[in-house]
Amino acid sequence: MDFQTVVQRRKMVRSFSGEAVPPEVLEQILGNAQRAPSAGFSQGWAFVVLVGPSETGLFWETISDPEWRADPYRPGLLRAPVVIVPLTDEAAYRARYGEADKAAYGLAESEWPVPYWLVDTSFAAMLILLSAVDAGLGALFTGLNHHDDELMLALGVPPEYRPIGAVVMGWPDGEDKPSPSLARGHRPAESVIHRGRW
Numbered sequence: 001m002d003f004q005t006v007v008q009r010r011k012m013v014r015s016f017s018g019e020a021v022p023p024e025v026l027e028q029i030l031g032n033a034q035r036a037p038s039a040g041f042s043q044g045w046a047f048v049v050l051v052g053p054s055e056t057g058l059f060w061e062t063i064s065d066p067e068w069r070a071d072p073y074r075p076g077l078l079r080a081p082v083v084i085v086p087l088t089d090e091a092a093y094r095a096r097y098g099e100a101d102k103a104a105y106g107l108a109e110s111e112w113p114v115p116y117w118l119v120d121t122s123f124a125a126m127l128i129l130l131s132a133v134d135a136g137l138g139a140l141f142t143g144l145n146h147h148d149d150e151l152m153l154a155l156g157v158p159p160e161y162r163p164i165g166a167v168v169m170g171w172p173d174g175e176d177k178p179s180p181s182l183a184r185g186h187r188p189a190e191s192v193i194h195r196g197r198w
């Protein structure tokens with residue numbers, strides 16, 4: 001698939017067939033995540049990869065309530081054979097920017113212009129979303145909104161790592177219900193892109 005097609009097809013998928021994702025496809029997607037740019041090449045990311053109903057079931061049961069799971073549109077989402085939880089380690093960035101070649105930035109102990117640890121893991125998550133499309137898969141990036149502490153505990157994640165959300169992935173079953181948010185439409189380019197100056 002050419003790159004422009006991948007970008008144009010990239011949209012959140014929320015209903016899946018449940019058919020397994022071949023391991024080699026999943027490995028390529030995870031390999032691509034590690035190709036993301038990284039501030040100071042800190043790479044303070046990690047990914048918990050959940051495959052199959054027992055592992056993904058634990059995820060859903062930890063982050064959601066039975067009432068939420070009972071929504072008629074939920075089974076298609078819960079059928080997804082893969083859930084990836086992208087994590088980030090803020091301390092790894094502070095340590096990296098305390099090293100000799102980065103210390104002049106003065107970031108190790110201070111406020112950062114933006115949290116580079118979130119930027120890096122978000123870039124990696126985007127590569128996962130685009131790689132899924134390239135493989136013919138569908139994916140949803142979802143915020144965890146609640147229960148992230150419980151999820152970290154359930155997955156045995158070391159305390160220095162925090163999740164940025166989760167990527168739910170599988171084969172689209174075509175039963176998707178578009179997000180009501182899409183009714184907002186894309187903001188017009190002229191209100192977003194400022195050429196030369198704002």
Ligand SMILES: Cc1cc2nc3c(=O)[nH]c(=O)nc-3n(C[C@H](O)[C@H](O)[C@H](O)COP(=O)(O)O)c2cc1C
Nearest residue numbers: 010011012013014141142143144145165179181182
């Ligand atoms: C940080 C973040 C959090 C999101 N959280 C949710 C969520 O909790 N549930 C959901 O269905 N979609 C979630 N989305 C997906 C957005 O609703 C979606 O990207 C947006 O409506 C545009 O649709 P598209 O990605 O299909 O183009 C989230 C996206 C981002 C970037």
